[in-house]
Amino acid sequence: MPAVAIREISEFVGGQHSGDGKGSISGVASLTQATSDQLSFLSNRKYASDLAATKAGAVLVPKNLEGTDDRWIRVDDPYFALARIMTRWFSNRPLPRGISPKAVVAPSAKLGANVSLGHFAIVGDDVVIGNNVAIFQGVSIEAGSTIGNDCIIYPNAVIYDGTRIGNRCIIHSGVVIGSDGYGFATHDGKHHKIPQIGIVRIEDDVEIGAGTTIDRAALGETVIGEGTKIDNLVQIGHNVKVGKHCLLVSQVGIAGSTELGDYVAVAGQSGFSGHLKIGNRVQVAAKSAVLDDVPDDTKVMGSPAVPFTEFARRHAALKKLARRKT
Amino acid sequence: MPAVAIREISEFVGGQHSGDGKGSISGVASLTQATSDQLSFLSNRKYASDLAATKAGAVLVPKNLEGTDDRWIRVDDPYFALARIMTRWFSNRPLPRGISPKAVVAPSAKLGANVSLGHFAIVGDDVVIGNNVAIFQGVSIEAGSTIGNDCIIYPNAVIYDGTRIGNRCIIHSGVVIGSDGYGFATHDGKHHKIPQIGIVRIEDDVEIGAGTTIDRAALGETVIGEGTKIDNLVQIGHNVKVGKHCLLVSQVGIAGSTELGDYVAVAGQSGFSGHLKIGNRVQVAAKSAVLDDVPDDTKVMGSPAVPFTEFARRHAALKKLARRKT
Amino acid sequence: MPAVAIREISEFVGGQHSGDGKGSISGVASLTQATSDQLSFLSNRKYASDLAATKAGAVLVPKNLEGTDDRWIRVDDPYFALARIMTRWFSNRPLPRGISPKAVVAPSAKLGANVSLGHFAIVGDDVVIGNNVAIFQGVSIEAGSTIGNDCIIYPNAVIYDGTRIGNRCIIHSGVVIGSDGYGFATHDGKHHKIPQIGIVRIEDDVEIGAGTTIDRAALGETVIGEGTKIDNLVQIGHNVKVGKHCLLVSQVGIAGSTELGDYVAVAGQSGFSGHLKIGNRVQVAAKSAVLDDVPDDTKVMGSPAVPFTEFARRHAALKKLARRKT
Incomplete structure (x- = not known):
């Protein structure tokens, strides 16, 4: 890592620095672990007690911090x-x-400027890749997909045919985008596959965590909105629409055709059944099962999920009941 | 996509078509999105209101639909x-x-007619592959495995040694079949691995969704029955037997040695503990935890799972209790 | 498999064998499936009824078994x-x-004695690998990582840069170690990525099941302690510390910065929120949501998780309430 003058760092973020700014910083660490050539930070006041003892050379603190x-x-x-x-x-x-x-690029594929391709990566027929894209080893980008500018795709991720990915997206290892949705017509005791001929479209500034799977639409599109950040091992079913700037924490599952508004935040291991409408700025607590539509600005919790206040009421009532001698 | 005469489509499915059948169809779309050269369909009456306004060139409808x-x-x-x-x-x-x-095929492997193998795919010693099998790039099929006819295996799936896969199976990217089951003998404070020397056997017409993992048996077989369809990120433990024509939705987990009958349907994020017997045609609601045997034709729900009616009773009772002033 | 004299087997484990020990064993099977050249075992008394009818050539039984x-x-x-x-x-x-x-090894990488590398495996810059390590096809070990002695890494696993792995570790297919943690600073309606510059450190004798993801620390280390065994599709967030000899069953999730003590056992599909302290020898029942610190030697269950006895009390109270006519 480079050594950067503290003054330069402070100016870059418009900070107020009372020191002489002459020292330099060559890394970042937590308050308890930082050394004198490292920068640290206080963003959560609960760690304020670590501030006095830190050995960090510089510390980012809130503007109005006392002392x-x-x-x-x-x-x-x-x-x-x-x-x-x-x-x-x-x-x-x-x-x-x-x-x-050792990468394989189809003759009909188009690569932008400054594209890097790791060993054994594969770029299929008619794929179009923008500028400044880094594709690691073992990645498959199948026929007809498009990747915007400034994306990073980590080793062994797989992007099925026809996927559209925007700019500045980050896709981690083990991610699968565009696999078939789960659609079957049951007839005479057998489940017959509905071919899944839609696509996945991922807008700009989306990050997708390791091992996450996003199914292609049966018909039309599965969509991940701009700025949405998806954690590891999340499942997105076919024809789901996730709005802009959503946060989907690890192991969340969203069943087919459900639509999330913008700024929806879903904590770990929660699930949504299919064909729901989830409003803007909805918050879902961890391990909830959302089985009904949820209006804008609502916080829900539980399995089945209900508003926070209702969950708390039920929880308190049950707790009390269990303590009663009967 | 090809253009196909409406008359030909109607005859193929034994349909009744009142038009002249002279038009042609070159794709499929939902009622709201179809254009005049596309086929659409009404399978769920809740979308009947979209029928009047559709621009589809032909629409599959139920035999007895009014109008x-x-x-x-x-x-x-x-x-x-x-x-x-x-x-x-x-x-x-x-x-x-x-x-x-760029694929690697062991000299002792046997490939049927019309097998395709993508770049960097690996077919191990003594593997036997049937006819009309498509294996995408980066797939590993390890020593001694067998694959039936008409299978498709998507990029970067991994099939450990000794796995047996039937005909017409579809295996998506990121799937791992035959990894070691979770078996340890704890002795003097250490967990000692029980080598897992059984196999996985997958019968005909099974589809396995992206990122799903199916562990090999400790001894004997882990079995996925004919016609069973498994969604993404499902976990199947060692020595599990899944019956025929089951549906296992995304993020379901089945612990070791549990047996499911035929036509079992398990909704998303549900789990089964180990060594259970689950009957035929059992239905498990989403996010349930099945901790006991379940007899044939039972619907269960909750964590721990109980019959639907009992779950509903408890849920209603708690809801009522929470509303009471106490 | 080799044929091994029963006498040799018995001596190897310090067993008492009343037979002449002259037979030999060439495999292992369950009591009901074993043939006369196979070894079987009785570890769970509930299978004792299978003992009389077994055709096994030798059976491991508890020292004090009657008969x-x-x-x-x-x-x-x-x-x-x-x-x-x-x-x-x-x-x-x-x-x-x-x-x-067909593997690619960076010139600056150092491989120990008796390392095997499958086709299309990649060993990055400055990677150091110990002795007797088997790395299967399609594995990526990125720059600066170290692997101890006697490890096995199965096909298509991905190890990001800077990861430290101990001795005798087993890493299954689809595992991703060192992917970015889920860290964003939300500012003016956008989620800005906090670069994740820490690492993952995995101690000796750890096994990691198929499809599991372990995120690198934001700063510092994510740690998996010695002897811990992790099942399939488990998610470990950034800066998590898992103690020694823990058992994490399939589809468990641990959010960022949570710390588990030693000998913690977590059943399937359970989750922990972030920044918790979980004591030694804590047991978590299946599908629990642990939202608070848990002291040593505590068994918890439910969502949110509470001690077993409290869970049982609430469960019984609700069951009773649901049966009451109101």
Whole structure:
């Protein structure tokens, strides 16, 4: 990692720094683990007690924090400042370099400028890839898919035919996009496959965690909206529409044709049944089962999921009941 | 996609068509999105209101639907008719062509007629593959496994040694079949691995969704019965027996040695503990935890799972209790 | 499989064998399926009724089992004896042989003695691999990672850069280690990625099941302690610390920064929210949601999880309430 002057870091994030700014920083660590050449941060006040003892050379703190320390850089939002600083200087993931001679690119595929392709990666017929895209080893991008600019696709991810991926997307290892949705017509005791001929469309600035699967639409599109961030081992069924800037935490499942609005946040291991309408800014607590439509700005919890207040009421009532001598 | 005469489509599914049948169809879409050269369908009456406004050139409808429209093709089961028509004409997934020179086939392996093997696919020692099998890039089929006729195996799926797969199976990307079951003998504070020397046997007409894992038996076989359809990210433990024509929806987990009868339907995110006997035609609601044997023809729900009626009773009682002033 | 004298087997596990020990064993099977050249075992008394009818040539039984049979080998712990015998003689998984010329090894990587590398495996810059390591086809080991001695890594597993893996670890197909943790700073309606620059450290004797994902730390380390066994499709978030000799059953999820003590056992589909402290020897029942710290030696259950006795009390109270006429 490079050594960066504290003054430069402070200026980059519009911070107020009371020190002389002459020191330099060559990495980032937590308050308890940072050394004098590292930057640290306080974004959660519950760790404020670690602030006095930290050995960090500089610390991002909230603008209005009480006290003084020559190492503090006061900013509006320390966590966001950290994201910007780390992205700018301290995130040195090694990427594939150039086009490996061991990759296979179909003659009809079109690669933009500065595309890197790892060993044994495959780019299928008529695939179109934008500029500054890094595709790691063993990735399959099947026929007719398109990838925007500035994307990273990690080893062994698989993108089925016809998938459309926007700009600045990050796709982790083990992700499968565009696999067949789960659709069968049962007739005379057998389940007959409905061919899944739709696609998956992923908008800009989406990140998809390791092992997540996103099924292609039966007909039409499965859509992941702009800025949505999906954690590991999440399942998105066919024809699901996920809105913009949603957060889907690990092991969430969304059954076919359900639609989520924008800024929906779903905690880990929750599930949605199919064909639901989930409003904007809905929040779903961990391990909930959402079986009905949910209006805008509602927080739900439980299995089946109900509004937070109703869940709390039931929980309290049951707790009380269990304590009663009967 | 090809253009197919409406008359030919109607005859293929034994439909009644009141129009002149002279038009042709070159694709399939939902009622709201279809254009005049596309086929659509009404299988769920809740979408009947979309029927009047559809621009589809032909529509599969139930035999006894009220009303008339020259574009309607009346059939017994529109959804099944759709499956047949799409499979026949409108499911053009690109498959690997021929045996890639970049695939590796062990000299002792036997490939049937019309097998295609994608780049970097691996066929191990003594593997036997039937006719008309398409194996995509990056797939590993390890030593001694057998694959029947007319199977499709998507990129980067892994089939461990000794697996037996029937005819007409579809295996999606990221699937792992034959990995070690979770078996340890704890002794003096350490967990000692029980080598898993059984196999996985998958019968005919099974489809396995992306990212699903099926463990080999400790001894003997893990079995997936004929016609069973498994969704994404499902976990099947060692020595599990899944019966014929079961439906296992996404993120279901079945612990070791549990046996499911035929036509068992398990909704998403449900789990079974080990060593259970689950009867025929059992239905399990979403996110249930089945901890005991379940007799034939029973619907269960909840965590721990109980019959639907009992679940409903408890749910209603709790709801009522929570509303009471106490 | 080899034929091994019963006497040799009995001596190897310190067993008492009343027969002449002259027969030989060439495999292992369950009591009901074993033939006269196979070894079987009784570790769970509930299968004792199968003992009389078994055709096994030798049977591992508990030291104090009533009755006599010339085929019995009496041992302290039949299941542990079975593990040792199978590991010694009857676990013939075919491994890759030598370094495939189709693998790619960075010039700066260091391989120990007796390393095998399957086709299309990739060993990145500065990777260090110990002795007797078998790496199957399609595995990616990215830059700067280290692997100890006697490890096995199955096809298409992915190990991101900087990961540290101990000795005698087993990593199954589809596993992803070191993918980015789920960390975003939300600012002006957008989720900004916090670069994840920590690593994953896996201690000795860890096994990781198929499709499991373990995220790298944001800063510092995600740690899996010595002797811990992880089943399939488990999710471990960034900066999680799992103690020594834990058991994490299939589809468990652990959110960021949560710490588990030693000998924690978590049944299938359970989840932990983030930043928790879970004590030593804690047991979590299946499908539980652990939302609070749990002290040592506590058994918890439910969603949200509470101690077993409290769960049982609530469950009984609700059951009773549902039966009451109101």
